Amino acid sequence: MRTLRVWFQKRGPIRYISHLDLMRTMTRAIRRSGIPLWYTEGFNPHPYMTFALPLSLGMESLCESMDIRIEDDTGEAQILSALQSAMPAGIEITAVKVPVLDPKFIAFAAFDVVFEDVRDSDDFYDKANALLHRDSLVVQKLGKKGHKKVMKDVDLLEHLQSFSLTKDGELLRLQLVLPAGSTTNVNPALLCDELLKLTDGALYRITRTALYTKDMELFA
Amino acid sequence: MFNKEIEKILPLVQKPARYTGGELNSIIKDKNAVKLRYAFCFPDSYEIGMSHLGIKILYDCANARDDVWCERVFAPWHDMEALMRERNLPLYALESGDPIKEFDLIGFTLMYELCYTNVLNMLDLAGLPIRAADRTDLTPIVIGGGACVCNAEPMAEFFDLLCLGEGEEVFDEVFDLLETAKAEGWSKKKFLQAAAQIEGIYVPALYDVTYHNDGTVAAVTPHDGAPEKVKKLVISDLDRVRYPEKFIVPFIEVVHDRVTHEIMRGCIRGCRFCQAGFLYRPIREKSPDTINDQCKRLCDVTGYDEISLSSLSTSDYTQLETLLDKLLEWTIPEKINIALPSLRVDNFSDSLMEKLNKVRRSGLTFAPEAGTQRLRDAINKNVTEEEVLRTSRKAFAGGWTAVKLYFMLGLPTETLDDVAGIADLGQLVVNEFYRNPDKPKGKGVTVSISVASFVPKPFTPFQWEPQDTREMLLEKQAHLLSNIHTKKINASFHKVDISFLEGVFARGDRRLSKVIEYAWAHGCKFDGWDDSFHFDTWMESFSACGVDPLFYTSRRRSFDEVLPWDHLDYGIRKEFLIREAKKAYESKTTPHCRIHCAGCGADRLNGGKCDAHA
Numbered sequence: 001m002r003t004l005r006v007w008f009q010k011r012g013p014i015r016y017i018s019h020l021d022l023m024r025t026m027t028r029a030i031r032r033s034g035i036p037l038w039y040t041e042g043f044n045p046h047p048y049m050t051f052a053l054p055l056s057l058g059m060e061s062l063c064e065s066m067d068i069r070i071e072d073d074t075g076e077a078q079i080l081s082a083l084q085s086a087m088p089a090g091i092e093i094t095a096v097k098v099p100v101l102d103p104k105f106i107a108f109a110a111f112d113v114v115f116e117d118v119r120d121s122d123d124f125y126d127k128a129n130a131l132l133h134r135d136s137l138v139v140q141k142l143g144k145k146g147h148k149k150v151m152k153d154v155d156l157l158e159h160l161q162s163f164s165l166t167k168d169g170e171l172l173r174l175q176l177v178l179p180a181g182s183t184t185n186v187n188p189a190l191l192c193d194e195l196l197k198l199t200d201g202a203l204y205r206i207t208r209t210a211l212y213t214k215d216m217e218l219f220a
Numbered sequence: 221m222f223n224k225e226i227e228k229i230l231p232l233v234q235k236p237a238r239y240t241g242g243e244l245n246s247i248i249k250d251k252n253a254v255k256l257r258y259a260f261c262f263p264d265s266y267e268i269g270m271s272h273l274g275i276k277i278l279y280d281c282a283n284a285r286d287d288v289w290c291e292r293v294f295a296p297w298h299d300m301e302a303l304m305r306e307r308n309l310p311l312y313a314l315e316s317g318d319p320i321k322e323f324d325l326i327g328f329t330l331m332y333e334l335c336y337t338n339v340l341n342m343l344d345l346a347g348l349p350i351r352a353a354d355r356t357d358l359t360p361i362v363i364g365g366g367a368c369v370c371n372a373e374p375m376a377e378f379f380d381l382l383c384l385g386e387g388e389e390v391f392d393e394v395f396d397l398l399e400t401a402k403a404e405g406w407s408k409k410k411f412l413q414a415a416a417q418i419e420g421i422y423v424p425a426l427y428d429v430t431y432h433n434d435g436t437v438a439a440v441t442p443h444d445g446a447p448e449k450v451k452k453l454v455i456s457d458l459d460r461v462r463y464p465e466k467f468i469v470p471f472i473e474v475v476h477d478r479v480t481h482e483i484m485r486g487c488i489r490g491c492r493f494c495q496a497g498f499l500y501r502p503i504r505e506k507s508p509d510t511i512n513d514q515c516k517r518l519c520d521v522t523g524y525d526e527i528s529l530s531s532l533s534t535s536d537y538t539q540l541e542t543l544l545d546k547l548l549e550w551t552i553p554e555k556i557n558i559a560l561p562s563l564r565v566d567n568f569s570d571s572l573m574e575k576l577n578k579v580r581r582s583g584l585t586f587a588p589e590a591g592t593q594r595l596r597d598a599i600n601k602n603v604t605e606e607e608v609l610r611t612s613r614k615a616f617a618g619g620w621t622a623v624k625l626y627f628m629l630g631l632p633t634e635t636l637d638d639v640a641g642i643a644d645l646g647q648l649v650v651n652e653f654y655r656n657p658d659k660p661k662g663k664g665v666t667v668s669i670s671v672a673s674f675v676p677k678p679f680t681p682f683q684w685e686p687q688d689t690r691e692m693l694l695e696k697q698a699h700l701l702s703n704i705h706t707k708k709i710n711a712s713f714h715k716v717d718i719s720f721l722e723g724v725f726a727r728g729d730r731r732l733s734k735v736i737e738y739a740w741a742h743g744c745k746f747d748g749w750d751d752s753f754h755f756d757t758w759m760e761s762f763s764a765c766g767v768d769p770l771f772y773t774s775r776r777r778s779f780d781e782v783l784p785w786d787h788l789d790y791g792i793r794k795e796f797l798i799r800e801a802k803k804a805y806e807s808k809t810t811p812h813c814r815i816h817c818a819g820c821g822a823d824r825l826n827g828g829k830c831d832a833h834a
Contacts, residue, residue: 013221013240016230017471021237025471028523045555058231086523088244088469117224203228 001038004076005052005067005099006083011060011207014090019054025088026066033086035079038069052103052219053180053211056187059111061208063219067099100220107214108161109180111188112207115172118199125167127198128174132163139190156194159186180211221317229303237472238266239300241314245466245521247283247290248315255287255399259313259320259360261328263338264748266294270468271476273530274329274366278387280464288395291315292468295338295746296345304345311345321347324359324398328379330368333725334718334748336375337740339364343378350737352380352425358401358408363394369422370499371678371785374725374732376424380408381415383422384788385452386485388461390420416446420453427787429730435771437729437782451789454825458485458506463514469522478526478559479518483511483543487532488813488832490820491589492600492804493631495677496532498792501822502830503813508543515547519556527551528559535563535572536812544575561585570614584615587626590634591641597807598633600800605645612649616656622666623649629696629713630674630688632804639696642669643703650708669711671700673719677726678785679792681800684777687723689770690716717755721747723773729784732772735765791822 010022017025027047030037039045048069055061070079076096084093118124131137136155143152161177174195178186192204211219222230222240230236251257260279262269269275275292282290291313296304304311310319320326326346328339340350343362349355352362364372365383372382383390394415401411416423426446430438442448455461467479486503487496515527527547531537544558551558563586588608590596596603612623627642646667653665673693676682688696693716704711725732739761746752762769777783779798786794796819803810810818813832823830 013237013242014471016236016240018237021471021473024473025469028469028525031523031525032520039555058236088471089242117228201228203224 001069001071002073003067003069003099004079005065005097006079006093007063007065007095007097008087009060009062009092009094010055010064010090011062011092012090014088015058015060018057019051022055023049023051025091029083029086029088029091030068033082035082036071036074038071050103053106053109055208056189058189059206059208062094063208063210065219097220101213103219104182105213106181106211106219107179107183108177108212108216109208110175110177110210110212112209113174113176113188113192113204114207115174115195115199115202115204116170118170118172118202120199121167121170121172124199124202125165125172128172128195129165131195131198132157132160132165137191137194139194141187141190154186154190156186156191159184160191175209177212221315222312223317225307225309226312226317229300229307229309232303233300234297235266235472238294239296239314241292241317243471244469246292246315246468247279249283249289251289251316251318253286254289255402256289256325256395257318257323258282258288258290258325258327258395259293259323260290261293261320261326261339261342263295263328263330263335263342264746265297266470267472267474269294269329270470270474272329272331273480273482274331274387276464276467276480277462278327278365278391279468280466281388281462282391282395284462285392285395287399289315293320293342295342298746298752301341301345310347311342319346321360324361324402325394326360326362328362328364328366330364330366330372330375332748333368333374333722334753336725336736337744337747339375340378340737340740341745344740350740351377353377355380356408358406358411359398361398361408361411367496367499368725370495370788370790371727373424373429373730373784374728374736376730377733379424380412381421381423384420384450384790386420386455388455390418390453393418394421413444413446416444419451422450422788424730429784431731436777437784437786439782440784440787442787449787449789452791452825454502454791455485455504456826456829458482458504459510465514465517466521467518467524469524476528477524478528479515479522479524480528480530481511481515481518482506482531483529483534483537484531484831486822486831488536489533489602490600490800490810490812490818492598492681492800493589493628493674493676494532495680498679498797498820498822499790500532501791501820502826503832504826505537505539505831508539508546511543512546516550519551519554525555526557526559528561530561534560541569541571541575544572548575584620584622585624585626586611588645589626589628590631590638591627591643591645592638594807595631595634595638595641597809598804599631600804600809602809602812605648608645609648609652612652613656616653616659616665619660621653621660621663622668624668624670625649627669627671628674629671629700630693632674632676632682632685633807634696636696636699639699640703642671642700643705643709646704646709646711647706650706653708665708667709669709671697671711672714673716675719675723675726678783679790679797681797681804683727683783683797684779684781684801686776687720687773689774690720693719715750715753718748718750718753720769720773721755721758724769725772727784728772731767735761735767738765791820791825793819793821796820 037047052065080096137157140151163176343350363381364379369382484505486501589601676685
């Protein structure tokens, strides 16, 4: 039995499925692929499967990974092609490798956001730029206090590690890095929702592009 | 796929994956390469619709044709609908994202009466007039199918066509005819007249209904060449009929999320309250080899880890143990669970129990339906108390600690003694658990009693019976609760208001169309959902339209009354139903079809063939 890290992209309509749905989708895809998955022992055997960092519903990603356990020594290339052939539209397997880092070392995530259908893109660019250069931007987010769910204030700009805002014709593009992982996690949608208030009728698409450790080393 | 305007509202709704399509095994075609576009609508939520076996079968059958592209449409939930209306986004099909208004054929599955307002709502969301007479162009043609079609008279004004019985073959003829009509530029009227000639197709507009002064139907008269009686079409050989090789695998969790396999059609039992038991006759079984092969293939292409063997009474399938042996051979190594819903208590053998023990254990459910032997005899539920107890004993010995029992209140001839009998039977099952010497230590027993309200349905021996009023049902529920003396039994009841409305529509006529329209216009939809059900609005709708709902539910009909569904032929002879009704009054049973053919007449639909007396 050995553990492998399966890297995949999640793009297109499938971005609207939740983490729980993704787990079910992957379990079924692995069953269809016929790869020799290792099952837990016990009363109700289930396949071992663990995801590095859940992705919010609605986001696309280029850097998802899940760890699975295989019963025999089937080669990585063979597993990759068996998995790919069983995936639903929108999931692209990019690599199958031996894990290097434990997911607990994930500290930051990079995102690529595209704003479309912006009515006046010059105006939006200026306003967005001004907002991102403010000293602070406090919003409320749902957090936990013990077991209770409470609204908490969070200063998005304080957590924003870096960003770049560019304009390409009518499209506005924002690249940013935010804390991610088990200790601090800031959802980029909080910031994008604030930016969306500066215009109307627009929409944004968020893509998670990379995960980093606290030393900005790529998660592998 | 969906357009950008839909994309803008998806982040604002719950479970957006209901509206995106793109699931594994969904079918995408080139819309310019097909002759007909067919929107297959399910008038309930995505989670309910995607659990429905009929939709999977017919989606597959329609898409097997190169010239037809069949797509799925579900009723958007309240939040999505509000946003679609606010932004003028019309109802679209999941596969292409195109508005269904542009489609040639729009089909609805009418699986139960409480989905009727959703049909109107979906047509309206699509941007179409809800009444058939107001849709004057040839396309889209709106067609309905499913169990309620056996009396869809309350919906007759909204549908162009209704498909009686089994759609696998009827639809081919409808597709062919509509293609010809489009190519030759027919009027809608010409198409409807031609469609009425297809066996199994009912065109409500070609029938005039007249009424007596007392409100009962005087006559249903066909015109423009429509047949006097519309006959249900049945599939004669289930082994040869197309069964999907692929199921769409939903991303989000749906109610029945597994491989479902229909192992037989029809039922030998003849329980007098059960509409399905009469509507789906004659009995036809699928062979174990066919089922086994199809299940294997479906598991391979879906990745599901559960198979449900479905039918009206699974333990009556003659080769159940042979089938289980074949299935278990590969499902055990592949860790696939087999579920057997609809088992009966009277033919639950030790070896079957042993085989069930090899698969992952789920709950055990039995349906005695009535609390006393007298009433069980009257409804022809040929199950004895001893059989219920013996099966419970076996189940408890096999390690089960929870049993669910289904009952009904409001059955014809029912007395308060029969009601108390439900509690008594529950108590006997509890006692049976404690009598078991090997009962698991430290574990109690739970007996769940689920109590529905009986609703008389067309094409059953009880189609003439009055339905208990809401007040009577509530009194019986209270009486039942007062007779339960242990915490080991928990009872749950159906909402009597919902049962009442179901009863009105089940045996309703065309005069109810305006009530449904009024209720829908005043906000009724998703009536089958407790949270969405507005009984006051419904009662207001009846009174605003001058229709007395009790006329449909509380009245005893005479055997010679013309019933609103008399022009539909489901094979079952009326004389047979009358004979059965009279036996019910005397609490006399009718043996099941394998012991003795009761002469229901359904075999006429299948060239005199019935697997019950093969």
